[in-house]
Amino acid sequence: MRDARLRAIAAVMPSLLVWIGFFLAPLVYLFIVSFWRVRQYRLVTDATLDNYIAAGSEYQHAILFTVVLAGFVGLLTTVLAFALAYLIRFHAGRFGNALLLTVLTTLFGGYLVKIYAWKGLLGSDGIVNRALLETGLISQPITWLLYSPIAVVITLVSFLLPYAVLPINAALRGIADAPIEAARDLGARPVRILIDVILPQCERGVLTAFALAFFISAGDYVTPQLVGGPETFMIGNFIQSQYVNRMNAPIGSALAVVTMLATLAAVALVSFLYRRALRACST
Amino acid sequence: MTSDRAPPEAVTRVVQYFPLDRRSLLKGTAAAGLAGVASLSGRPASAATSLNYLGWEGYDSFLAAGDFGKTDGLGLQKTFISSADEIVAKLRLGSSQIDICTPYFIHDGFLAGQGLLEPIDLAKIPNFSKINATILRYCEPNMKVDGHWYAVPMTYGSICMLYNADLAAAPTSWKDMLKPEYKGKCAITADYVGNLFAWARVAGVEQPNRMTKAELAKTTELLIDLKRNHLRTIASSYGDLVQLLTSKEVVVCQGWEPVSTWVGSAANIKIAYPEEKSMGFIEGYAIGKGAPHAVEAHRFINNALSEQGQLAGANANSMPVVTDEAMKAANAANKAMYDYDRIEDYLSKKTMIVPMYPLEAKGDLAVWDDYQEAWEKVIKS
Incomplete structure (x- = not known):
């Protein structure tokens, strides 16, 4: 009996060590450091709440802006990913896998390559502006396409779309054809089938896609730095600045903890609203 | 006849090359280890x-x-x-x-x-x-x-001014970036030291690395106005600045001398030293x-x-x-x-x-952390 228990513990030990080493320990350390402070540019162990007060007062706009922008990116990415996954699952037939492969292939390009590609597309002299100018739709280049929050949204959505397609695609593939056909035979319109049959069954996939897109956007600091312009700085930029430029790990950690809590709350809220909306719309 | 370069036809072919049972893997690892030791011992120490x-x-x-x-x-x-x-x-x-x-x-x-x-x-x-x-x-x-x-x-070198000589007149002051014709066509880099120096000089500060807190606050306000109302962007690197100048998104900017040659023939970029001096x-x-x-x-x-x-x-x-x-x-x-x-x-x-900023509080002089905080305030604004 005791041997069996020891064997069971030994079996889970590698996973447990990975979980502790890569996830729990860094989080605990981050949390502890967030109560320390920096004195004469050196880390001093302490138990102060000053860093959280600074995070709540001096950085609240940056945190709010980040949550709103990342939320918008998450929603847009999830809607587009759902449309794509829906096409792959229900309308593309034997070309579905090829379509999915095409979507996933864009992951190989790398993150920075995509950012620079969008810079080339959205700039004043970029392909989008040139096309609009040549077709006569505009007479002057649209300058807000690049170095603006819109550029950050476009770049992040383009980068995150393949990641969001995967969980939704997996969820849609788990839905059997029979209930859909039954609903159709009973005269349900496509929108009703979507609301009553498909969306409730792929709830986990949709919410996972949203959470992925939302969390990655909220933690990003490279995209706003490269395409965001002078007005688009997200909380990641300030966390990076605290760690690298100001050598103030305690405030950086406090900002990271507050951002984590804010983003977790936002995801919980979206999950709640999604379920409520589905319930309200279902027949 | 098969070519040596022909790729494996299937996974099974690969499995035939490297049988993945535990004993084979251990043998392989041991052989690789021995080969590594042998190769290291045969090399000079340096x-x-x-x-x-x-x-x-x-x-x-x-x-x-x-x-x-x-x-x-x-x-x-x-x-x-x-x-x-x-x-x-x-x-x-x-x-x-x-x-x-x-x-x-x-x-x-x-x-x-x-x-x-x-x-x-x-x-x-x-x-x-x-x-x-x-x-x-x-x-x-x-x-x-x-x-x-x-x-x-x-x-x-210096954190000087750069301009596109085909699209802008040679700037003589950092304040030229505030001219209406350059609105949305000028940029600075994220070099906060150079930025605070330049705009402190614009604010009339003699020694930008020995600013009082009031002078630093005035400099910060100038930078906030520049950022909010005039800049196209804040370039995250000189590579980024090269791209901005090459694409002509920007015609006047704060920069560094070598950038003018890195742009090459893509744009006619010249160096300018403003009257307030460059850092x-x-x-x-x-x-x-x-x-x-x-x-x-x-x-x-x-x-x-x-x-x-x-x-x-x-x-x-x-x-x-x-x-x-x-x-x-x-x-x-x-x-x-x-x-x-x-x-x-x-x-x-x-x-x-310039010398290093004061590190410890002394009278009304701003310390290094104040300078960094001032830059963050500019970014946050």
Whole structure:
């Protein structure tokens, strides 16, 4: 009996060590450091709440802006990913896998390559502006396409779309054809089938896609730095600045903890609203 | 007949090449280990000596010129930075892990004082004597502490203005970026030190690195106005700035002399030195305290000061050189850009070499952290 228990513990030990080493320990350390402070540019162990007060007062706009922008990116990415996954699952037939492969292939390009590609597309002299100018739709280049929050949204959505397609695609593939056909035979319109049959069954996939897109956007600091312009700085930029430029790990950690809590709350809220909306719309 | 280059037809073919049972894997691992040990023992001891370099990309080009160190098995493991403050942070985390670094020149004294840099042994750097006397005079207050040099100068420059001569008139003041015709067509880089210097001078501050808190607040307001109402963007790197100038998104900007040549023929970029002056700097190599390859690091730094080393940096990145012999041997374009005959004018009239900010509160003077906080305030605004 005791041997069996020891064997069971030994079996889970590698996973447990990975979980502790890569996830729990860094989080605990981050949390502890967030109560320390920096004195004469050196880390001093302490138990102060000053860093959280600074995070709540001096950085609240940056945190709010980040949550709103990342939320918008998450929603847009999830809607587009759902449309794509829906096409792959229900309308593309034997070309579905090829379509999915095409979507996933864009992951190989790398993150920075995509950012620079969008810079080339959205700039004043970029392909989008040139096309609009040549077709006569505009007479002057649209300058807000690049170095603006819109550029950050476009770049992040383009980068995150393949990641969001995967969980939704997996969820849609788990839905059997029979209930859909039954609903159709009973005269349900496509929108009703979507609301009553498909969306409730792929709830986990949709919410996972949203959470992925939302969390990655909220933690990003490279995209706003490269395409965001002078007005688009997200909380990641300030966390990076605290760690690298100001050598103030305690405030950086406090900002990271507050951002984590804010983003977790936002995801919980979206999950709640999604379920409520589905319930309200279902027949 | 099958070609040796033909790819495996299927996974099973691969499995046939490398049977994945435990015994085979153990055998393979043991064989690989033995082969590794055998190969290591057959090499000279110095064959794998790799020095850790931490600094700006491009500043490394002086060090290994002429394949220096290759015959002795010396190489550089390079880590490039995106902010000068990164070096301070990394030296703090473990100065003994950094053989050669390029701290921001005003940080040298502070880093030496904190015991994060090795004193330079000038006896091991014979080329040090070739450094131009004016350059040495200007960098000495920052690089020499208590009679010891803690950094060795290898290039210099300034955070000057750049403009597209086909689309903008030559700027004469930092304030020219506020002109209505350049609204949305000008940029600065994320170099907060250079930005605070420039706009402090615009605010009438004589010594930007010795500002009172009130002067710093006034400078911050000027930068906030610039950012909110005039800038196209804040370039995150000089590579980013090159792209902005090349694409003509930006016609006037704050920058650095070599950027004008990096843009090449894509745009007619010229250098301008505003009447308020540009922040000048003299960059140097330093050695992390307790670095395991300090002897080899001295050799690399000596090579960087050789004529070959200096010209390699100048030719690769259009940076200026600091030794008299390299100044004579530099190509015409480099000489035209840096006018080595008037270095004194460059360092005193066009630019201003500044000391480190105060580190501890003293009267109403702003300390380093205040400067960093001011920049963050600009970004947050």
